[in-house]
Amino acid sequence: GEDVEQSLFLSVREGDSSVINCTYTDSSSTYLYWYKQEPGAGLQLLTYIFSNMDMKQDQRLTVLLNKKDKHLSLRIADTQTGDSAIYFCAEMRGKFYFGSGTKLNVKP
Amino acid sequence: GAVVSQHPSWVICKSGTSVKIECRSLDFQATTMFWYRQFPKQSLMLMATSNEGSKATYEQGVEKDKFLINHASLTLSTLTVTSAHPEDSSFYICSASPTSGGRQETQYFGPGTRLLVL
Numbered sequence: 001g002e003d004v005e006q007s008l009f010l011s012v013r014e015g016d017s018s019v020i021n022c023t024y025t026d027s028s029s030t031y032l033y034w035y036k037q038e039p040g041a042g043l044q045l046l047t048y049i050f051s052n053m054d055m056k057q058d059q060r061l062t063v064l065l066n067k068k069d070k071h072l073s074l075r076i077a078d079t080q081t082g083d084s085a086i087y088f089c090a091e092m093r094g095k096f097y098f099g100s101g102t103k104l105n106v107k108p
Numbered sequence: 109g110a111v112v113s114q115h116p117s118w119v120i121c122k123s124g125t126s127v128k129i130e131c132r133s134l135d136f137q138a139t140t141m142f143w144y145r146q147f148p149k150q151s152l153m154l155m156a157t158s159n160e161g162s163k164a165t166y167e168q169g170v171e172k173d174k175f176l177i178n179h180a181s182l183t184l185s186t187l188t189v190t191s192a193h194p195e196d197s198s199f200y201i202c203s204a205s206p207t208s209g210g211r212q213e214t215q216y217f218g219p220g221t222r223l224l225v226l
Contacts, residue, residue: 031214033214035217040220040222041219041220042112042114042201042217042218042219042220043152043201043203043217044217045214045215045216045217048214088151088152095142095154095157096142096154096215098151098152099151100150100151101150101151
């Protein structure tokens with residue numbers, strides 16, 4: 001995961017929007033993903049975006065992709081306490097490369 | 109759909125023993141499964157790619173004789189940690205890519221197996 005970078009922590013209040021950022025290094029990556037990991041559990045696929053797209057929205061989740069800057073973001077609208085978890089971005093270039101994960105803490 | 113299970117969910121063993129972890133795709137077939145290792149507060153590290161009916165492909169630095177992988181069917185891959193030592197204690201996560209009818213670039217993850225070697 002050393003080629004995919006994320007900030008380590010994000011703290012927001014319940015009801016606010018959360019934005020988790022990720023930078024990747026290979027512009028030839030075909031798919032980019034966001035996974036959620038709750039304590040002691042495996043990874044849950046939240047959403048993914050194909051590299052020819054700029055944006056994808058799925059209910060409270062919005063993914064923005066800036067290919068020029070190799071920047072991917074995940075916006076969670078109306079963040080809830082149940083959204084507290086670690087969020088991993090990942091790029092697919094032959095195999096998966098994961099970022100270090102961003103721990104989202106949602107305060108009531 | 110797209111459920112992956114792992115068994116056991118956690119295991120404690122003595123140093124020197126071998127431990128087998130199973131990864132199953134419950135509602136789809138997976139020609140390819142992946143084994144990851146995750147240390148506390150760190151990201152996932154790909155250990156090996158498991159291919160049904162053929163030898164696994166190991167990442168650099170992963171000992172193939174230490175971590176034996178068998179992918180005997182389209183729904184089951186096993187990881188055996190041989191002669192386990194305390195430094196092998198970790199969280200092991202498998203994932204599977206659907207063979208057909210789904211996006212093969214998508215991986216579905218199991219819930220993980222926590223191994224503690226005493």
